[in-house]
Amino acid sequence: MLTGSARQFRHGIVAAVLVAIGALVVSACTPDPEGRIGGDGVAVAGLPATPPMGWNSWNTFGCNITEQIVRAQADALVSSGLRDAGYRYVIVDDCWSAENRAADGSLQADPRRFPSGMAELGRYLHERGLRFGLYSGASDKTCAQFLGNRPGATGSRGHEAQDARTFADWQVDYLKYDWCSSESDHDDQVRAFTVMRDAIRGTDRPIVYSINPNSGVADAVPGEQYDWGGVATMTRATNDIAPVWSTNAGPSGAQGIVDIVDALAPLASRVGPSTFNDPDMLVVGVDGKPGLTVAQQRTQMSMWAMMAAPLIAGNDLTRMSTRTLGLLRNRAIIAIDQDQRVSAGAPVGDDDEIWTRAVGEKGLVVSLTNRSDHPRTMSVSLTSLGLVGDATVTAIDAWSGRRYQASGGELSAEVGVDDTVVLQIV
Structure with missing residues (x-):
């Protein structure tokens, strides 16, 4: 009162x-070298105005991801109350696909890791009130393939329309799209990310389009340098996060919590309904060396909320502590992050x-x-x-x-x- x-x-x-x-x-805010790429409208229409919340497989499982793991994490989202707190997107990162495309050029699931196929996995998630996310690459290779950690070349370059139709047929709700190339010509990047945006638009399915133009690019950080708000729903403005307070590695290396906060501080004006800066995933509850204190994890949750950033957990939900759950599920912090005004601090x-x-x-x-x-x-x-x-x-x-x-x-x-x-x- x-x-x-x-x-x-x-x-x-x-x-x-x-x-x-x-x-x-x-x-x-530092002025961008050019205006907002892709125009003033949102990249993909029909999406919620507030930042996506969910879980991503990469930080804990990497290329060891399997269908069984994803289902277990999805079940844990529900049983822990995180789904009802707003964490709805379950995003299967790199290494889900077979090493080669099918004879007709379409993507297919790795038959050993995902024997039921991706459409069936999507049904499993949707039946539990969750949303389905997948990963692809903007070059001819995914990041794991670009780094030589996995054979094949199953990135979406040259297959954008076909892959977007496949994702829509599988009822995908979220696409994480990595650059994964040492070739970083700006015009080429704009073309590559815009082609997939237009392919998604062509499906008439509201798919969150999350891009990372920084993967594989040395020195310059295109996600910070340019405003991609008309091209993507959310744009990574840094390289990968590490579960540490600070790495002091500079923009071309993995970064800690305060490194990322400082990098995004000048970019607040880019944020609006259905358009977000992406400071990378939450590392709350993620194992690491030396790891994060509870206070440092609380700071990440706090500052991601202050930035109106997506809240995408990356820990193992099946064995998280009560303390980790409490941090992720704090109602007041989530309410700030999800405020309908969608204004970054x-x-x-x-x-x-x-x-x-x-x-x-x-x-x-x-x-x-x-x-x-x-x-x-x-x-x-x-x-x-x-x-x-x-x-x-x-x-x-x-x-x-x-x-x-x-x-x-x-x-x-x-x-x-x-x-x-x-x-x-x-």
């Missing part, structure tokens, strides 16, 4: 918040530890991430958020439920090492 002063605050703040957030986003000024995001018609969320090596009190001034400095402001931490009251024109909270507090202003 809002007090009278809180109601006054909420009703009087709308214009200020909108102006403040707009200014933050504009100031944070951005840093406040030049402070990479403090972000703000507008939600709903009048709402505001602030995240405080402690990147230092010791717990500390972090503060943000109300005026930096576009609010009246002496306003009566109350905020609730999305993780703990703790209430905070502004004092001296600032909101303050104690934040642990590598942790994030997400304050929802009420």
